[in-house]
Amino acid sequence: xxxxxxxxxxxxxxxxxxxxxxxxxxxxxxxxxxxxxxxxxxxxxxxxxxxxxxxxxxxxxxxxxxxxxxxxxxxxxxxxxxxxxxxxxxxxxxxxxxxxxxxxxxxxxxxxxxxxxxxxxxxxxxxxxxxxxxxxx
Amino acid sequence: xxxxxxxxxxxxxxxxxxxxxxxxxxxxxxxxxxxxxxxxxxxxxxxxxxxxxxxxxxxxxxxxxxxxxxxxxxxxxxxxxxxxxxxxxxxxxxxxxxxxxxxxxxxxxxxxxxxxxxxxxxxxxxxxxxxxxxxxxxxxxxxxxxxx
Numbered sequence: 001x002x003x004x005x006x007x008x009x010x011x012x013x014x015x016x017x018x019x020x021x022x023x024x025x026x027x028x029x030x031x032x033x034x035x036x037x038x039x040x041x042x043x044x045x046x047x048x049x050x051x052x053x054x055x056x057x058x059x060x061x062x063x064x065x066x067x068x069x070x071x072x073x074x075x076x077x078x079x080x081x082x083x084x085x086x087x088x089x090x091x092x093x094x095x096x097x098x099x100x101x102x103x104x105x106x107x108x109x110x111x112x113x114x115x116x117x118x119x120x121x122x123x124x125x126x127x128x129x130x131x132x133x134x135x136x137x
Numbered sequence: 138x139x140x141x142x143x144x145x146x147x148x149x150x151x152x153x154x155x156x157x158x159x160x161x162x163x164x165x166x167x168x169x170x171x172x173x174x175x176x177x178x179x180x181x182x183x184x185x186x187x188x189x190x191x192x193x194x195x196x197x198x199x200x201x202x203x204x205x206x207x208x209x210x211x212x213x214x215x216x217x218x219x220x221x222x223x224x225x226x227x228x229x230x231x232x233x234x235x236x237x238x239x240x241x242x243x244x245x246x247x248x249x250x251x252x253x254x255x256x257x258x259x260x261x262x263x264x265x266x267x268x269x270x271x272x273x274x275x276x277x278x279x280x281x282x283x284x285x
Binding site for chain 1: 177178182183184185188189190193201202226227229230231247251254255258261262268272273
Protein backbone atom coordinates (compact mmCIF):
# COMPACT_ATOMS: atom_id res chain seq x y z
CA UNK A 1 0.00 0.00 0.00
CA UNK A 2 1.13 3.46 -0.87
CA UNK A 3 1.40 6.11 1.85
CA UNK A 4 -0.25 8.62 -0.45
CA UNK A 5 -3.47 6.81 -1.29
CA UNK A 6 -4.44 6.61 -4.94
CA UNK A 7 -1.48 8.62 -6.20
CA UNK A 8 -0.54 5.97 -8.80
CA UNK A 9 -4.03 6.20 -10.31
CA UNK A 10 -3.94 9.99 -10.41
CA UNK A 11 -0.43 10.04 -11.89
CA UNK A 12 -1.54 7.99 -14.91
CA UNK A 13 -4.51 10.25 -15.56
CA UNK A 14 -2.37 13.38 -15.20
CA UNK A 15 0.16 12.26 -17.77
CA UNK A 16 -2.59 11.12 -20.17
CA UNK A 17 -4.36 14.50 -19.98
CA UNK A 18 -1.02 16.26 -20.33
CA UNK A 19 -0.37 14.36 -23.55
CA UNK A 20 -3.82 15.38 -24.82
CA UNK A 21 -3.00 19.04 -24.10
CA UNK A 22 0.30 18.69 -25.97
CA UNK A 23 -1.48 17.27 -29.01
CA UNK A 24 -4.09 20.05 -28.95
CA UNK A 25 -1.23 22.56 -28.91
CA UNK A 26 0.36 20.81 -31.89
CA UNK A 27 -2.93 20.83 -33.81
CA UNK A 28 -3.54 24.53 -33.18
CA UNK A 29 0.05 25.42 -34.06
CA UNK A 30 -0.31 23.57 -37.37
CA UNK A 31 -3.79 24.83 -38.24
CA UNK A 32 -2.38 26.53 -41.37
CA UNK A 33 0.42 24.12 -42.29
CA UNK A 34 -0.03 23.10 -45.92
CA UNK A 35 3.30 21.37 -46.43
CA UNK A 36 4.60 18.53 -44.26
CA UNK A 37 7.46 16.10 -44.42
CA UNK A 38 5.10 13.35 -45.55
CA UNK A 39 3.71 15.62 -48.28
CA UNK A 40 0.29 17.23 -48.28
CA UNK A 41 -1.26 19.36 -45.56
CA UNK A 42 -0.97 18.68 -41.84
CA UNK A 43 -3.44 16.13 -40.53
CA UNK A 44 -5.09 16.73 -37.18
CA UNK A 45 -3.86 14.22 -34.57
CA UNK A 46 -6.22 12.56 -32.12
CA UNK A 47 -5.19 11.01 -28.80
CA UNK A 48 -7.02 7.90 -27.68
CA UNK A 49 -7.01 6.66 -24.09
CA UNK A 50 -7.19 3.19 -22.65
CA UNK A 51 -7.64 1.97 -19.11
CA UNK A 52 -4.90 0.18 -17.26
CA UNK A 53 -5.34 -1.98 -14.18
CA UNK A 54 -3.20 -0.62 -11.35
CA UNK A 55 -4.04 -2.72 -8.33
CA UNK A 56 -6.65 -4.38 -6.22
CA UNK A 57 -8.01 -2.46 -3.25
CA UNK A 58 -10.95 -3.31 -1.04
CA UNK A 59 -12.01 -6.16 -3.28
CA UNK A 60 -12.21 -4.03 -6.43
CA UNK A 61 -9.67 -3.54 -9.16
CA UNK A 62 -8.65 0.08 -9.57
CA UNK A 63 -7.82 1.31 -13.03
CA UNK A 64 -5.99 4.33 -14.31
CA UNK A 65 -5.93 5.94 -17.74
CA UNK A 66 -3.07 5.90 -20.21
CA UNK A 67 -2.54 7.00 -23.79
CA UNK A 68 -3.11 4.05 -26.10
CA UNK A 69 -2.11 5.84 -29.26
CA UNK A 70 -2.03 8.98 -31.34
CA UNK A 71 -3.68 8.62 -34.75
CA UNK A 72 -4.34 11.06 -37.57
CA UNK A 73 -7.87 12.27 -38.23
CA UNK A 74 -8.61 11.10 -41.81
CA UNK A 75 -11.38 13.56 -42.66
CA UNK A 76 -10.37 15.75 -45.63
CA UNK A 77 -9.56 19.39 -44.96
CA UNK A 78 -11.10 22.41 -46.61
CA UNK A 79 -10.18 23.43 -50.16
CA UNK A 80 -9.55 27.15 -50.35
CA UNK A 81 -9.23 29.17 -53.57
CA UNK A 82 -5.95 31.04 -53.26
CA UNK A 83 -3.90 31.06 -56.50
CA UNK A 84 -1.09 33.12 -54.91
CA UNK A 85 -0.35 30.36 -52.41
CA UNK A 86 2.87 28.41 -53.25
CA UNK A 87 1.05 25.12 -52.56
CA UNK A 88 -1.94 25.95 -54.77
CA UNK A 89 -2.84 23.36 -57.40
CA UNK A 90 -3.20 24.16 -61.15
CA UNK A 91 -6.83 25.16 -60.49
CA UNK A 92 -5.76 27.63 -57.77
CA UNK A 93 -7.19 25.53 -54.89
CA UNK A 94 -5.14 24.95 -51.75
CA UNK A 95 -5.74 21.87 -49.60
CA UNK A 96 -5.84 23.15 -46.00
CA UNK A 97 -5.30 21.03 -42.86
CA UNK A 98 -8.41 19.43 -41.36
CA UNK A 99 -7.92 21.29 -38.06
CA UNK A 100 -11.10 22.85 -36.70
CA UNK A 101 -10.20 25.49 -34.10
CA UNK A 102 -13.57 25.18 -32.35
CA UNK A 103 -13.02 21.45 -31.77
CA UNK A 104 -9.50 22.08 -30.55
CA UNK A 105 -10.62 24.73 -28.07
CA UNK A 106 -13.29 22.44 -26.66
CA UNK A 107 -10.72 19.65 -26.35
CA UNK A 108 -8.26 22.06 -24.74
CA UNK A 109 -10.73 23.11 -22.06
CA UNK A 110 -11.95 19.56 -21.39
CA UNK A 111 -8.40 18.30 -21.02
CA UNK A 112 -7.28 21.17 -18.79
CA UNK A 113 -10.33 20.82 -16.51
CA UNK A 114 -9.68 17.09 -16.23
CA UNK A 115 -6.03 17.83 -15.46
CA UNK A 116 -7.03 20.31 -12.72
CA UNK A 117 -9.46 17.84 -11.16
CA UNK A 118 -6.78 15.16 -11.01
CA UNK A 119 -4.29 17.66 -9.64
CA UNK A 120 -6.64 18.55 -6.81
CA UNK A 121 -6.93 14.85 -5.98
CA UNK A 122 -3.14 14.64 -5.82
CA UNK A 123 -2.96 17.68 -3.51
CA UNK A 124 -5.67 16.26 -1.28
CA UNK A 125 -3.94 12.87 -1.09
CA UNK A 126 -0.76 14.65 -0.05
CA UNK A 127 -2.57 16.55 2.72
CA UNK A 128 -4.00 13.29 4.03
CA UNK A 129 -0.56 11.69 4.01
CA UNK A 130 0.92 14.65 5.90
CA UNK A 131 -1.87 14.38 8.46
CA UNK A 132 -1.12 10.68 8.84
CA UNK A 133 2.52 11.43 9.57
CA UNK A 134 1.44 13.83 12.32
CA UNK A 135 -0.45 11.14 14.25
CA UNK A 136 0.92 11.01 17.78
CA UNK A 137 2.94 14.22 17.44
CA UNK B 138 4.38 -24.08 45.31
CA UNK B 139 8.07 -24.45 46.09
CA UNK B 140 9.00 -26.34 42.88
CA UNK B 141 9.18 -24.89 39.38
CA UNK B 142 7.25 -21.78 38.51
CA UNK B 143 4.45 -22.64 36.05
CA UNK B 144 5.05 -21.32 32.55
CA UNK B 145 1.95 -19.12 32.59
CA UNK B 146 2.96 -17.38 35.77
CA UNK B 147 6.48 -16.74 34.56
CA UNK B 148 5.12 -15.00 31.49
CA UNK B 149 2.79 -12.87 33.59
CA UNK B 150 5.70 -11.77 35.73
CA UNK B 151 8.04 -11.05 32.84
CA UNK B 152 5.61 -9.12 30.63
CA UNK B 153 3.33 -6.99 32.74
CA UNK B 154 3.57 -3.89 30.54
CA UNK B 155 1.56 -4.98 27.47
CA UNK B 156 -1.34 -5.91 29.72
CA UNK B 157 -1.34 -2.44 31.22
CA UNK B 158 -1.08 -0.59 27.92
CA UNK B 159 -3.46 -2.78 25.94
CA UNK B 160 -6.68 -1.38 27.46
CA UNK B 161 -5.72 2.09 26.23
CA UNK B 162 -5.31 0.81 22.68
CA UNK B 163 -8.47 -1.22 22.94
CA UNK B 164 -10.78 1.60 23.91
CA UNK B 165 -13.83 1.55 21.69
CA UNK B 166 -13.30 5.04 20.33
CA UNK B 167 -9.71 4.33 19.38
CA UNK B 168 -10.53 1.07 17.59
CA UNK B 169 -13.55 2.59 15.89
CA UNK B 170 -11.52 5.58 14.70
CA UNK B 171 -8.89 3.25 13.29
CA UNK B 172 -11.47 1.32 11.31
CA UNK B 173 -13.04 4.53 10.00
CA UNK B 174 -9.61 5.92 9.15
CA UNK B 175 -8.94 2.82 7.03
CA UNK B 176 -12.30 3.39 5.36
CA UNK B 177 -11.51 7.06 4.66
CA UNK B 178 -8.13 6.17 3.11
CA UNK B 179 -9.85 3.59 0.91
CA UNK B 180 -12.51 6.10 -0.12
CA UNK B 181 -9.76 8.49 -1.20
CA UNK B 182 -8.46 5.78 -3.56
CA UNK B 183 -11.96 5.23 -4.94
CA UNK B 184 -12.38 8.95 -5.60
CA UNK B 185 -8.96 9.11 -7.26
CA UNK B 186 -10.03 6.28 -9.55
CA UNK B 187 -13.39 7.93 -10.28
CA UNK B 188 -11.82 11.25 -11.27
CA UNK B 189 -9.11 9.56 -13.33
CA UNK B 190 -11.81 7.64 -15.21
CA UNK B 191 -14.25 10.55 -15.54
CA UNK B 192 -14.14 10.10 -19.32
CA UNK B 193 -13.87 6.33 -19.59
CA UNK B 194 -16.93 4.98 -21.43
CA UNK B 195 -18.99 2.55 -19.38
CA UNK B 196 -17.13 3.22 -16.13
CA UNK B 197 -19.25 3.03 -12.97
CA UNK B 198 -18.16 5.08 -9.99
CA UNK B 199 -16.66 3.20 -7.05
CA UNK B 200 -17.44 3.90 -3.43
CA UNK B 201 -17.21 2.14 -0.09
CA UNK B 202 -19.54 -0.86 -0.02
CA UNK B 203 -22.62 0.06 2.04
CA UNK B 204 -22.32 -3.28 3.90
CA UNK B 205 -19.37 -1.93 5.94
CA UNK B 206 -21.39 0.96 7.39
CA UNK B 207 -24.38 -1.31 8.02
CA UNK B 208 -22.30 -3.94 9.80
CA UNK B 209 -20.51 -1.30 11.86
CA UNK B 210 -23.77 0.38 12.82
CA UNK B 211 -25.42 -2.85 13.90
CA UNK B 212 -22.35 -3.99 15.84
CA UNK B 213 -22.07 -0.68 17.70
CA UNK B 214 -25.83 -0.59 18.35
CA UNK B 215 -25.66 -4.11 19.80
CA UNK B 216 -22.89 -2.98 22.10
CA UNK B 217 -20.38 -5.42 20.62
CA UNK B 218 -16.75 -4.45 20.54
CA UNK B 219 -15.22 -3.98 17.11
CA UNK B 220 -11.73 -4.03 18.58
CA UNK B 221 -9.27 -6.18 16.71
CA UNK B 222 -12.00 -7.76 14.58
CA UNK B 223 -10.44 -8.34 11.19
CA UNK B 224 -13.65 -9.66 9.65
CA UNK B 225 -15.01 -6.12 9.65
CA UNK B 226 -13.08 -4.54 6.82
CA UNK B 227 -14.08 -1.74 4.48
CA UNK B 228 -14.43 -2.84 0.86
CA UNK B 229 -15.14 -1.05 -2.38
CA UNK B 230 -18.02 -1.69 -4.71
CA UNK B 231 -19.63 -0.08 -7.71
CA UNK B 232 -22.12 2.57 -6.65
CA UNK B 233 -25.46 1.22 -7.81
CA UNK B 234 -27.31 4.40 -6.82
CA UNK B 235 -25.40 6.58 -9.25
CA UNK B 236 -27.33 6.86 -12.50
CA UNK B 237 -25.65 7.73 -15.74
CA UNK B 238 -27.10 10.62 -17.71
CA UNK B 239 -24.47 10.41 -20.42
CA UNK B 240 -24.57 8.50 -23.69
CA UNK B 241 -21.31 6.69 -22.86
CA UNK B 242 -22.80 5.07 -19.73
CA UNK B 243 -20.26 6.67 -17.37
CA UNK B 244 -21.77 7.47 -13.97
CA UNK B 245 -19.04 9.87 -12.68
CA UNK B 246 -19.98 13.48 -11.98
CA UNK B 247 -16.83 15.44 -11.37
CA UNK B 248 -18.44 18.05 -9.06
CA UNK B 249 -19.89 15.28 -6.96
CA UNK B 250 -16.50 13.59 -6.71
CA UNK B 251 -14.70 16.77 -5.72
CA UNK B 252 -17.25 17.47 -2.99
CA UNK B 253 -17.03 13.88 -1.77
CA UNK B 254 -13.25 14.27 -1.67
CA UNK B 255 -13.51 17.44 0.44
CA UNK B 256 -15.93 15.77 2.82
CA UNK B 257 -13.71 12.71 3.08
CA UNK B 258 -10.71 14.90 3.77
CA UNK B 259 -12.43 16.65 6.71
CA UNK B 260 -13.49 13.26 8.04
CA UNK B 261 -9.96 11.91 7.68
CA UNK B 262 -8.46 14.89 9.51
CA UNK B 263 -10.94 14.52 12.33
CA UNK B 264 -10.30 10.78 12.72
CA UNK B 265 -6.55 11.26 12.55
CA UNK B 266 -6.90 13.79 15.40
CA UNK B 267 -8.90 11.31 17.48
CA UNK B 268 -6.29 8.58 16.99
CA UNK B 269 -3.51 11.08 17.62
CA UNK B 270 -5.09 12.32 20.85
CA UNK B 271 -5.39 8.76 22.13
CA UNK B 272 -1.66 8.26 21.63
CA UNK B 273 -0.91 11.64 23.17
CA UNK B 274 -2.88 10.71 26.27
CA UNK B 275 -0.80 7.56 26.62
CA UNK B 276 2.35 9.62 26.22
CA UNK B 277 1.10 12.02 28.88
CA UNK B 278 0.44 9.15 31.24
CA UNK B 279 3.97 7.78 30.72
CA UNK B 280 5.97 10.99 30.82
CA UNK B 281 3.72 13.27 32.84
CA UNK B 282 4.22 15.94 30.20
CA UNK B 283 1.56 17.14 27.85
CA UNK B 284 1.97 18.64 24.38
CA UNK B 285 4.83 17.56 22.12
